[in-house]
Amino acid sequence: MEGRIERIKKQLHSASYKLTPQREATLRVLLENEEDHLSAEDVYLLVKEKSPEIGLATVYRTLELLNELNVVDKINFGDGVSRYDLRQEGATHFHHHLVCIECGAVDEIKEDLLEDVEEIVERDWKFKVKDHRLTFHGICYRCHESEDDKETKKKAD
Amino acid sequence: MEGRIERIKKQLHSASYKLTPQREATLRVLLENEEDHLSAEDVYLLVKEKSPEIGLATVYRTLELLNELNVVDKINFGDGVSRYDLRQEGATHFHHHLVCIECGAVDEIKEDLLEDVEEIVERDWKFKVKDHRLTFHGICYRCHESEDDKETKKKAD
DNA sequence: ATAGTTGCAAACCGTTTGCAATTTA
DNA sequence: TAAATTGCAAACGGTTTGCAACTAT
Numbered sequence: 091m092e093g094r095i096e097r098i099k100k101q102l103h104s105a106s107y108k109l110t111p112q113r114e115a116t117l118r119v120l121l122e123n124e125e126d127h128l129s130a131e132d133v134y135l136l137v138k139e140k141s142p143e144i145g146l147a148t149v150y151r152t153l154e155l156l157n158e159l160n161v162v163d164k165i166n167f168g169d170g171v172s173r174y175d176l177r178q179e180g181a182t183h184f185h186h187h188l189v190c191i192e193c194g195a196v197d198e199i200k201e202d203l204l205e206d207v208e209e210i211v212e213r214d215w216k217f218k219v220k221d222h223r224l225t226f227h228g229i230c231y232r233c234h235e236s237e238d239d240k241e242t243k244k245k246a247d
Numbered sequence: 248m249e250g251r252i253e254r255i256k257k258q259l260h261s262a263s264y265k266l267t268p269q270r271e272a273t274l275r276v277l278l279e280n281e282e283d284h285l286s287a288e289d290v291y292l293l294v295k296e297k298s299p300e301i302g303l304a305t306v307y308r309t310l311e312l313l314n315e316l317n318v319v320d321k322i323n324f325g326d327g328v329s330r331y332d333l334r335q336e337g338a339t340h341f342h343h344h345l346v347c348i349e350c351g352a353v354d355e356i357k358e359d360l361l362e363d364v365e366e367i368v369e370r371d372w373k374f375k376v377k378d379h380r381l382t383f384h385g386i387c388y389r390c391h392e393s394e395d396d397k398e399t400k401k402k403a404d
Numbered sequence: 405a406t407a408g409t410t411g412c413a414a415a416c417c418g419t420t421t422g423c424a425a426t427t428t429a
Numbered sequence: 430t431a432a433a434t435t436g437c438a439a440a441c442g443g444t445t446t447g448c449a450a451c452t453a454t
Contacts, residue, residue, distance in 0.1 A: 108408060108453050130444080145411040150444065166323050170419080170443065188374050197374075203367065207360050208383070215356070216388035217345050223382045226365070231373035265428055265433065287419080302436040307419065327418065327444080 094121065094179065101159055115141040116152045120162065120176050127165065127173040127187075127196050167196070167225065184221055190230035197230060251278065251336065258316055272298045273309045277319065277333050284322065284330040284344075284353050324353070324382065343381040349390035 095117055099109045119136045120128070128136070134149045153174050156162040162174045163184050178185070178200065186199040208219045252274055256266045276293045277285070285293070291306045310331050313319045319331045320341055335342070335357070343356040365376045 110409065110453070112410070147445075148410060164325065166325060168321065168323060188368070188372060191377060197372070199368070199372065203364050207364065210360065211345070211356070211383055215345060215354070216391060217354075217383060218386040218391055219383050220348060220385040222384065223380065225380045226368055226374060226376050227379065228377040229375040234373060234375060267428070267434065269435075304420075305435060
């Protein structure tokens with residue numbers, strides 16, 4: 091993780107930004123919660139645990155900065171809140187999401203899956219794809235199982 | 248178009264809502280701008296041209312209602328604004344979008360394109376897909392053309 | 405030294421809501 | 430006529446911004 095922070099530090103510097111303690115603290119929170127999809131407020135509260143002096147505005151500014159540098163992706167699942175998702179190092183494309191309409195869980199798909207579709211889009215629509223956002227809405231395996239259990243019980247009776 | 252309004256009216260009634268003049272005016276604006284991706288404010292201004300008494304809150308309430316009834320889809324391209332997109336009659340799935348990062352244009356793809364991907368998601372992630380959101384970010388054919396011109400001029404880089 | 409950065413509070417802006425008046429089925 | 434709907438204005442909530450003090454390089 092230190093290495094990753096070091097590399098992001100270089101990225102900041104090469105764009106003539108500084109790695110302040112606040113920015114580093116924010117980055118660490120993002121790295122420690124890589125699987126989650128935190129809102130700015132979420133990040134703020136987590137950073138505050140270790141750096142209580144930090145201000146919400148700074149978190150917003152840091153997240154915006156990291157978004158510009160493509161370190162994080164800003165995503166929006168339709169509730170009025172932006173969420174911030176760490177990009178995998180070296181990833182050229184954004185990963186996909188599965189949003190469960192039962193329990194609200196958000197799972198990630200890191201495989202590409204869209205290669206063929208992008209090819210079609212580039213060819214048929216003459217659209218040069220730079221990135222994509224793909225989210226499926228449906229029922230996750232966890233909710234699916236409990237649903238199955240109910241069925242099984244019913245049948246057993 | 249009258250037929251379509253008639254059908255939506257029935258849909259409203261069957262959920263015990265009324266088709267008020269304001270709602271009808273809003274619907275007409277949506278039908279007349281089917282290809283666009285209007286924000287609530289956009290819709291409001293357009294409705295106002297023909298029904299100047301209408302209030303912004305009513306437009307919001309109507310759009311929310313139509314979203315509930317699956318007549319429109321509420322979408323979000325990452326700017327802080329919700330946009331409302333008329334669903335094709337009988338469509339089970341949401342269509343896709345191409346957002347140009349040069350000029351901001353939003354084009355639509357009505358083909359499904361995701362059948363194979365959904366099959367994989369259902370099989371490998373045990374996720375029952377109900378709907379999806381797919382947006383490509385990149386350069387549209389219009390900007391692509393002018394970009395080509397620049398490249399030719401600039402040459403190296 | 406100085407350009408960049410911070411925290412605070414106020415401003416912003418899209419959206420929602422309470423309410424009294426009005427309208428629809 | 431009763432329940433639904435409207436317009437208005439005020440409230441809301443996430444995000445941005447102006448500014449004086451501060452800090453990393």
